[in-house]
Amino acid sequence: MAKLFINEKNKKGRIKAEIYGHFAEHLGRCIYEGLYVGEDSEIPNVNGMRKDVVDALKEMQIPLLRWPGGCFADEYHWKDGIGPKETRKKMINTHWGGVVEDNSFGTHEFFELCEQLGCKTYVNGNVGSGTVQEMSEWVEYMTFDGVSPMADLRKQNGREKAWKVDYFGVGNENWGCGGSMTPEYYANLYRRFQTYVRQYNADKPIKKICGGANVADYFWTEDVLKTCFAPPHPDFAHGYMDGLSLHYYVHPEGWEIKGSATEFDDKVWYKTLAKAKYMEELVERHGAIMDQYDPDKKIGMIVDEWGCWFSVEPGTNPGFLYQQSTMRDALVAGVTLDIFNKHCDRVQMACIAQMINVLQSVVLTEGEKMVLTPTYHVFHMYKHHQDADLVESFVEGNKTIGVGEEYQVPLLSESVSVDKEGYVNITINNLSVSENVPVEVAFAELTPSEIEASVLTQEMRAHNTFEDPEKVKEEELTDFVVEDRKIKFTAPACSVVSFRVR
């Protein structure tokens, strides 16, 4: 029997909703087909956005969307994607699959989508192949309400009022696809480019995100902060940055091989989960460097790309990064979200990569068909953590499991929050492929009277297909017992369980 102790009175910090953010790049079938089918499509849509997909994402409570890349961002020239669609430039998406990008999804379409989703906006600018002028004009086009060349151009293109840009990324992976820069070089460019991300609206400031490290490149974090970290100052109220990014993907068999998304054994299961758990070390070690500059944690760690990256589905375009999503992905999502929740003092945003039809997606589409992946269900089960307060929790007697010594993981992973309505939200992952685990949840003071619970469980390789779209789905959990301040239940092998209790 594992014992989960919860001190619901000991609040440890706010879990920002943005931790549950998503990422959509002009890559494969993420934007085109996945989200945007155009007004003339036979697939039901509202102003070109797929209705089924938008409805599903709203139901999952998507809080934020990052766009247009990724590597694509540092090749994107925003003026190609405005104005009448017939006259928009066509180009080759050289990064991703060498297909024609017709720019029919651009700035106006992105904000239309976010309005339909009711989510915050995170726009990523181009440092790698763009200019300061181009970036500054984009910010003016999107956010300036007065008289100016860019505000006038926006109005000519049919949008009177400025939009709200919640976050703006100054480049992406500038150590790699975003320009192969050294940290010193990028840091100096960052200082220059961010100067022209003007704050036109004092009441709606844009949060500026500085491009951070790849995985364990702690030197990058150190070097960039050394040059760019600036405390709040009367002339630049927010300093030079509001956040520093971090990218980490789980490749069970390494970057070169990656491995199948659906064919794997127990050993690879534990290897994958151990690599997902490594996120904790990354957050803590990059966080320790950030603490040296920013002990009050004023800037956020922005994990704006994370998730599983496997080999593409056989027969699909290798440049489209289309992969299936199994119960293994569900557990990777649960474990990672628990890590973010528990480090919410520093992690202020995270975006799983990517939202639809690319890498660890929550939605897959094929023509007019749509399936929700196991990862979707995890985000749905975790949604009540958004903007709730993390509270103290720990599992007593949590043994480690795995295959061999190298890839050991804890049997259970959990995080607990209390939301504005006073509900205690508990999420628990059982990482074992074979062991059902009896769990006793003990509250410090609460005697539960209202309880809702759900479970996601199947064998480790199970996934949803267009032929069998509901093989893995969230189901109500009714098999639990309440005794005073305790709830007892069994977490099935390979499962994610959530409780909402008051």
Ligand code: AHR
């Ligand atoms: O998400 C796919 C790619 O991974 C992104 O374009 C890039 O930023 C990262 O390397």
